């Protein structure tokens with residue numbers, strides 16, 4: 001039974017007012033949160049081939065490398081930290097960008113895309129969810145806040161794969177139902193790593209479902225920005241909206257009903273487990289979202305950051 005090893009990568013922090021992510025909220029409270037990334041390693045049982053995937057790249061190591069509009073937006077997100085970045089965190093366990101086969105993005109907001117230009121090796125492929133490339137090019141636009149700035153030249157076109165629309169297939173990837181998830185891609189075709197469609201936050205938002213143990217079967221779901229606070233997963237709080245100083249309606253999520261449906265599926269799988277064909281018992285699943293500061297604190301103590309593992 002194939003599994004993958006998952007290793008947290010420290011890739012910066014931002015500070016967000018609580019009223020931007022939950023209601024009810026303390027009107028003045030702010031929270032400094034990580035923007036977590038992960039290294040996922042897979043060894044093919046037949047060929048022995050080792051493949052390394054990085055899920056998200058977090059914050060860019062130097063804020064001056066962001067477009068000017070984002071740099072000014074980030075002035076309101078302090079304290080911000082950008083060190084170590086993805087490259088430095090990989091180096092902490094002896095890896096360089098040349099060791100990475102795939103960089104998969106949960107979505108293309110600035111606090112998750114890092115600095116892809118560091119990944120210069122011809123073999124490294126970038127994978128984004130369906131709809132992400134239209135955001136980057138500017139073809140699709142959402143006026144929902146100052147964080148909605150995208151860069152047309154973020155990714156090298158010749159090394160970038162956009163997933164097919166959920167429910168369909170292309171020459172590389174096939175979406176299929178998995179347990180309570182309507183759309184999942186069996187990435188290595190051995191049940192060890194699934195890309196799960198997780199719509200609502202931003203077009204192309206995806207999660208990684210990683211089988212980290214086979215006896216008993218245990219999964220972790222790297223949930224990106226499916227939510228920004230654990231109380232949204234449990235239903236204790238609701239998704240926030242706010243009006244900015246120009247009178248503009250703002251929200252962290254592009255589609256609130258879809259985000260809620262995604263959260264409900266994640267919560268159900270975290271409570272009831274994941275039913276896998278040929279297994280009697282549902283497998284357990286832990287949800288880890290990118291900005292979970294409580295998870296970060298515990299994981300640091302428990303040695304889950306690379307070169308440690310989950």
Ligand SMILES: [Zn+2]
Nearest residue numbers: 109111112225
């Ligand atoms: Zn985010």
